[in-house]
Amino acid sequence: MNWDIVKANWQQFRGEVKAQWGKLSNDHLDVISGKRIVLSGKIQEAYGVSKDEAERQIKAFELHKKDAPAGH
Numbered sequence: 001m002n003w004d005i006v007k008a009n010w011q012q013f014r015g016e017v018k019a020q021w022g023k024l025s026n027d028h029l030d031v032i033s034g035k036r037i038v039l040s041g042k043i044q045e046a047y048g049v050s051k052d053e054a055e056r057q058i059k060a061f062e063l064h065k066k067d068a069p070a071g072h
Helices: 003-008 010-020 026-032 036-047 051-067
Strands: none
Touching: 003 010, 010 026, 010 051, 026 036, 036 051
């Protein structure tokens, strides 16, 4: 997953990120604004997980998005 594309199309990806990590508030999503490193930090804060765990979750999300049919 190319995070430059995610950042440029954040409004499209925002809902998918919210669906994956429901504890992230709209304010969190505004701050994240498509930045992977910020997403990792907000997952750590919201879920009380380690950096490694947040990275694992993001990688799983990326793989899922890569394998999803176009438009999903």
